[in-house]
Amino acid sequence: MNEPLRSAFAEPEPPRRSRRIAPATIMLGSLVTLLPVVSTVPWLPPLGLMLLVGWRLVRPDVLRVWAGAPLGLFDDLVSGQPLGSAMLLWGVSLIVLDMLDMRLVWRDFWQDWLLASGTIAFCLIGGRLIASPLGAHVDTALALQILLASALYPLVSRLCFALDTKGRP
Amino acid sequence: MAPPRKPRPGFSRRAQFGLFLGYVAAATGALIGAIVLVLSFLHPPAYIAARGILREATTPVSSGLHWVRRQVADIPPGVGGYFGVMGENRRLKAEREAEKKLLARARQLVIENIRLRRLLQLRDREGETVATARLVNATSASTRRFATLNAGLWQGVRAGYPVRGPEGLIGRVLEVSPNTARVLLAVDPESIIPVRRVRDGMPAIATGRGDGLIEVRVAGIANMPYRAGDVFVTSGAGGLYPPGIPVARVMRNARDTAEARPLANPDALDFAQVQRPYLLPPARPAPPESAAKK
Numbered sequence: 511m512n513e514p515l516r517s518a519f520a521e522p523e524p525p526r527r528s529r530r531i532a533p534a535t536i537m538l539g540s541l542v543t544l545l546p547v548v549s550t551v552p553w554l555p556p557l558g559l560m561l562l563v564g565w566r567l568v569r570p571d572v573l574r575v576w577a578g579a580p581l582g583l584f585d586d587l588v589s590g591q592p593l594g595s596a597m598l599l600w601g602v603s604l605i606v607l608d609m610l611d612m613r614l615v616w617r618d619f620w621q622d623w624l625l626a627s628g629t630i631a632f633c634l635i636g637g638r639l640i641a642s643p644l645g646a647h648v649d650t651a652l653a654l655q656i657l658l659a660s661a662l663y664p665l666v667s668r669l670c671f672a673l674d675t676k677g678r679p
Numbered sequence: 680m681a682p683p684r685k686p687r688p689g690f691s692r693r694a695q696f697g698l699f700l701g702y703v704a705a706a707t708g709a710l711i712g713a714i715v716l717v718l719s720f721l722h723p724p725a726y727i728a729a730r731g732i733l734r735e736a737t738t739p740v741s742s743g744l745h746w747v748r749r750q751v752a753d754i755p756p757g758v759g760g761y762f763g764v765m766g767e768n769r770r771l772k773a774e775r776e777a778e779k780k781l782l783a784r785a786r787q788l789v790i791e792n793i794r795l796r797r798l799l800q801l802r803d804r805e806g807e808t809v810a811t812a813r814l815v816n817a818t819s820a821s822t823r824r825f826a827t828l829n830a831g832l833w834q835g836v837r838a839g840y841p842v843r844g845p846e847g848l849i850g851r852v853l854e855v856s857p858n859t860a861r862v863l864l865a866v867d868p869e870s871i872i873p874v875r876r877v878r879d880g881m882p883a884i885a886t887g888r889g890d891g892l893i894e895v896r897v898a899g900i901a902n903m904p905y906r907a908g909d910v911f912v913t914s915g916a917g918g919l920y921p922p923g924i925p926v927a928r929v930m931r932n933a934r935d936t937a938e939a940r941p942l943a944n945p946d947a948l949d950f951a952q953v954q955r956p957y958l959l960p961p962a963r964p965a966p967p968e969s970a971a972k973k
Contacts, residue, residue: 546745548826548945550866550891554819575701579708587733590818590825592719593726597712642822646868646889
């Protein structure tokens with residue numbers, strides 16, 4: 511009765527397939543730390559976070575706004591950060607991205623890239639402040655990690671787009 | 680391009696309410712995250728079980744990938760060895776002849792050393808190796824430096840045991856689960872190791888810097904000069920690390936604090952040894968009997 515009006519011009523319902531594979535790919539991204547390399551500097555881009563931001567910006571309706579907390583919990587369990595840090599930071603990021611979505615009227619890819627870089631930088635810097643003492647000499651490595659993650663965002667975004675459109679008729 | 684908007688709730692009360700509930704759930708999730716975070720600082724071992732279960736499930740994947748990496752890394756030396764083996768054989772035979780004399784002298788010294796030690800009635804505590812296993816993965820995306828060891832409770836590994844490689848100290852065990860363990864590497868910013876200089880026995884403290892190097896600080900008298908090439912070994916103070924395990928080499932001349940390069944490479948495709956702590960921590964005093972009886 512009070513259903514929103516549906517017409518031929520309305521957005522199609524999101525395919526259930528994307529709803530399923532988005533969290534799965536994000537969790538797989540978090541599991542990239544299983545690579546058999548024992549590194550002494552943080553160099554690996556946070557693929558779980560990048561995929562989260564990628565899915566969120568490519569298909570805003572696929573991820574629920576509260577998805578940050580459970581996915582962050584899983585990331586915390588494998589990433590080595592103290593438990594709860596990604597839960598908090600990813601949760602806050604998704605809420606802030608939603609609020610920005612309401613303000614922004616026009617969007618293009620460059621703007622998406624900027625938003626993604628900002629979110630990744632926020633989460634990584636926040637995670638560093640939470641996890642490591644202030645005197646630790648990790649800031650150069652962290653800056654390089656943020657640059658690398660930002661530079662790789664277009665690829666991640668293409669990947670999310672490809673995964674999303676593959677299931678559509 | 681117009682933004683791909685989320686479906687607007689329109690005038691539907693139900694849809695509006697659902698959207699509102701979504702935001703409430705998101706804020707609650709972030710809040711729970713904050714509470715969990717505070718708990719993990721107040722009581723660090725709180726989530727050992729959760730991490731352990733996931734580690735048990737995922738470490739076999741890492742071990743398999745590590746095996747693949749070893750096989751691939753073995754190919755170039757294998758090819759080189761196939762062609763270089765004749766020359767090497769000749770060289771080694773000559774070397775053996777040359778070292779026969781040295782070996783005899785070394786044997787003599789060992790016997791003499793044993794005799795002298797017996798005279799002095801010195802008693803040694805050897806670092807007893809509990810398990811030998813491989814480090815298969817690490818937290819490469821985080822600023823903390825943890826590695827996963829492919830051995831756990833069932834192999835005799837316990838929390839707090841030191842881990843060393845053939846070249847030197849790697850770190851110590853933080854958490855154990857039945858088949859895997861989490862190792863705090865010596866280069867982690869929160870790792871602290873009591874060390875002494877090999878040259879003169881000066882005590883110092885080695886802390887990780889987080890960028891793959893180790894910072895050596897004077898423990899006693901301030902203003903002690905470091906020379907490039909000074910090697911630091913564990914001192915055995917505190918009773919956790921057995922004395923004499925090489926830790927780091929100072930990179931350049933400095934005063935008070937010096938940057939040092941760790942001697943052990945945790946990423947080497949080699950085994951890590953888990954050893955028993957040098958001195959076991961003192962047992963807790965038994966609870967008073969009278970209080971229990973009342």
